[in-house]
Amino acid sequence: MDAKPGVQEDSVPFSVHARRPGRFALGLTAMILVGTALGPLADGAARASYPKNFARSLAASPEAAGEGVLVGALGGLRTMTADIFWLRAYSMWERRERASCTTYARVALALAPDNRFIREGYAQWLAYDFPVWSIRDLGGMNRVPEPEQEAIHRRDSRAGIAFLEDSLIRDPDTTRYLIVASQIANIKLKDEELAAGFHRRAAETPSAPLFSAALYAGYLIRHGRSDEARDWFLRYIDRLIAQGAGHRGALWITNYRSMISKDAPEYELLGEGIRRLDLAGEARGDTK
């Protein structure tokens, strides 16, 4: 090869390598054959290292592909990098800058897609903080007409709930997402039915929080659906017994019942639940 004047011999362009197609094709074919033979050995380990429910997230949102690239490219350092971006998002939160907050939080989430703390925090910003800032940017509560303020609150609260629903696609058994969603539905949207639905879903997760079950049953009773409430709540109790969580469940319910008013719609039903749990405990020979 003749080197061009002024071009060092070291800087050979790629075209020179590409001029040897025979050897290149041979090497590539060999590597494909070897890779096909060896590939199954790596599949189990590679799958065990994927982010949680990655295939489902990828099917639901193309953003997951970006997360995958970051996971692959940064390895363990992505956790630390995500924390730095989340801190930066916090500093923007202190300045009440919605756009910057969103950007940094989104980057943090792309770096650490499984981080529940960041997901929960961002959903709460969306629902509680961002609408207030938006109204302030439009001139403040005294200038913006009330219907418009309400519309902004509703829009952002729904965005917070939608974000939590997306998070549940990735991590379906995360009770915290459902609890936060029910709080947003209740406090911001004043939508009791929506909030009760989230409590029902929370009570059906493996950690099955008692207060969610009690609140859902209370909602049904308040809306004249006492029989449905009783059936559903006693099935919940039976599930606790089947899971071997009966004794713990009895303690929870007794404690919870002592904190609510005797006039609460679910008070009697909780008593029935305790009796059923006690009976199951006696049948097993549990000591109190």
Next chain:
Amino acid sequence: MSSLSRILLVAANTAGEAARQKYLIVAGALAAAVAGLASVLRAMNFGDSELKFTADLGFGALFFFGSLLAVVLPVHLFFSEMDNRTALTLLARPLRRWEFLTGKLLGVWALLAGLVLLISAVTLGMIAVRHAEIAAIAEAAGYRAPVFETGGAALFVLLQVVRLGVVAAITLFTCAYARSALFSYGAGLGWLVLGQTVWLAREWLLSESSVWRTGLAAALRAIPDLQAFNLADALIFPAKAAPVSAAWQAVVYGVLWIAVLTGLGSFLFKNREL
């Protein structure tokens, strides 16, 4: 002198020469410092367990600096032999080209293994100490101690040694046919990025079934899947049964790729004009 002795001689010389490189010392010290800083930086941790944060930071530093060195060291050492014409002198003696290339790989790999052991000792030492403290507090409060599998940690360290061996082998494979160091640096880094992200491409291609998608996914098998070695959480802090057999399969996968890449590289190097 047997073939093995000649390979070991080249490996020892390569390791000795590599150990004198300042960038290796700087990168090693930086990686150890980042790993050691976990106890200070854990105040910045959001949402993850403290032990996981320490592991992420330490092994993240190893991932970053180790990968860079696994690309830079082979290219630098290989092309310094070429540029200084010492390779000609060596190969004029009864030293076969495949022995030269294998010795180069073993020398670099030994040094990278030393780096893995250093960073892993710092990181796992910190995790073990903190785990003992947390376990004592948890026991006193009647809670379950967090999981920390020492056997899984040892297997993960082995996986990292193999992973860096694969990166070094693929870089030397590139050096075997490349004419310039610059091309080899670029191609080595390219292979590294592809190896880390090929799982994503395959996952996307196989998410729907069609002939071209399946064919392309099969062709991507030509790139060693480096994601198979990123099992820190699953092996060290397993939430359920640790994927031990899958990890051992990944070790075999890596070692076989190293052997194949060295073989292919030797074939290309044999036909190369020096």
